[in-house]
Amino acid sequence: LNDRIRDVIRAEARLGVDVESLSNEADLYQAGMTSHASVNLMLALENEFDVEFPDRMLKRSVFESVSAIRAALDELGVEPA
């Protein structure tokens, strides 16, 4: 699951560094993700995992790292492939 999350981050977050160089806990905003890129990340994650992030999850901390996104997807019932 983390690999699929990283693939979406690579395509959407427009980081200034390679996502592979970041730990699961690394802050994506610190790594260069803009607030607008986080919208694309959210929409692309919804496409990839066939989920919809509810309003209560639309907060900065949900999209700030691989592990935070993983936790949110777990909460939404996404099973590891």
Next chain:
Amino acid sequence: VVDARPTNGLFTALDGSVARDDSLRMPFGIGIDLVHVGDVEDSLVRFGSRYLDRVFTPAEIRAAGGGSNAGRLAGCFAAKEAALKTLAARHTGIPWTSIEIETACNGEASLTLHGAAAEAAERAEIIAFELSVTRTEAYAAAIVLTVGCADRSLATGENAP
């Protein structure tokens, strides 16, 4: 001469050390954001109405020609993000649509908070917002200034013994 004192209550004491006096804190907050118009155009092409509906209110979409005016949408988004920064609510779910941006005939922008954003502002004891938006063909930027309770320390009881 204008005394450009910081608003966070910090001051330099006579011995050079930095101290803090909460009674000097002024109840202001500020947020800023910059958006590339090309990024908005890209999102419109890739995600279409899903992007529009998750980020913008029906009135904002109408004011942006149904989504055809990416520059205006970029200004709206910058304003929403600038406002979010003033709410200091990193761990609170606040949909972008709960912050609504309106531009008057004279070009003056204002914002209205609904639902989760209004609740966050209340928790932060913000009583007024001022918004300024500017844009070029390529970028839109916005600044939001907030005014809080006149005596925050009294309101929150944070100086209580």
